[in-house]
Amino acid sequence: MNIVKLILFIPAIAFFTCQPHKVKVKIACVGDSITEGYGISEEDSKSYPAILDSLLGEKYTVQNAGRSAATLQKEGNFPYWHRKEFSNVFKYQPDIIVIKLGTNDTKPVNWNPSRFEEDYQALIDTFQTIPTHPKIYLCQPVPVFETNWEITDSVLVNGILPVISEIATKNNLTLINLYQKIKNQGVNFPDGIHPNAAGAKEIAEVVAEVIKKENPN
DSSP states (O other), X not given: OOHHHHHHHHHHHHHHHTSOOOOOEEEEEEESHHHHTTTOTTHHHHSHHHHHHHHHOTTEEEEEEEOTTOBSSTTSSSBGGGSHHHXXXXXXXXXXXXXXXXXXXXXXXXXXXXXXXXXXXXHHHHHTTSTTOOEEEEEEOOOOSSOBTTBOHHHIIIIIHHHHHHXXXXXXXXXXXXXXXXXXXXXXXXXXXXXXXXXXXXXXHHHHHHHHHHOOO
């Protein structure tokens, strides 16, 4: 390489090596089978977290931390606390956490109002210990369109939703009211509990709208 080419080449190297590395905003979607994508044939690409990732664009990356049958309550019949997805959230070090739990807590074997409130607060407190200090969003679960697996809409409406609303206010956290936003989407919940791909898209669009509004950059 002659001296002229070398002089031109060195600034070019400096330009490319000095460009700032674009770090994506990391989002962890915590939840149960509705988050995981149960019943959706192409779960990896059509679950609500996967669609959320697409809707938010290249500035974001989304982790699906949903686990089928999971309860928020520590003494539920399948506590999220003991699942690998819970540990994965800490390994992921997210900037944003979207919590959508509570549907399985409506089962008679699980439901305990005071315990649900206590454990929900504990989950928030625990996630806030993550070094990234993630921004946490609380989702009021989607409707139970048909009682199945002993999951009931009455407990959801009269027990789960008010507690989550109260906790959001107490902690000054954004509440995403999926119940109201999705209440006319029964056709997209074939078994009354789990969304199909179209239903998952509806959920993702609601969550994406809130995140974009609060994180415009």
